[in-house]
Amino acid sequence: MATPSTDAERSRDPRDRPLGRLVLIVAVLAVAFLSARACQSSGDEISSERAVELARAAATFTPDRTQVRLVQRGLPPRAYWGVSLYDVGPNDAPTQVEVYLVDRATGELIRP
Incomplete structure (x- = not known):
């Protein structure tokens, strides 16, 4: 061996x-x-707080409440902040509503 x-x-x-x-x-x-x-993203995107500020500045009324959500649109997907501004009546039902899309990359405001 x-x-x-x-x-x-x-x-x-x-x-x-x-x-x-x-x-x-x-x-x-x-x-x-x-x-x-x-x-990883560059970190230069518009924040949700800034998107609300932009939408409030464009609104035709002073809203009582806001809702914000991230929306992906298009191919390839592009990120937008969906900002809903609304007033509520005595029974908590919305009385006035405005919805805006804020481009997360540029801050461009779109009214759908």
């Missing part, structure tokens, strides 16, 4: 060694982290 030489043992694939596996895992995690950072 022949025993393997030391050179044959040293020529194992780096993925078979514990240190090689660790290096490979760290490399994959680094690539995933950098990819996630590259796909």
Whole structure:
């Protein structure tokens, strides 16, 4: 029976060694982290609070309440803030309603 030489043992694939596996895992995690950072938004978007300010400035009345939601429109999807401004009557039913779309990237106000 022949025993393997030391050179044959040293020529194992780096993925078979514990240190090689660790290096490979760290490399994959680094690539995933950098990819996630590259796909992240720039942070220059209009906030929901700013969208409400823009819609209130364009409103024809002074609303009692507001609702804000993020709306995706188009292909590829583009983000808009949907801002509803409304007054309520004595039975909490809306009496006046205005709805605006605020482009999250530019701040452009759209009245649908």
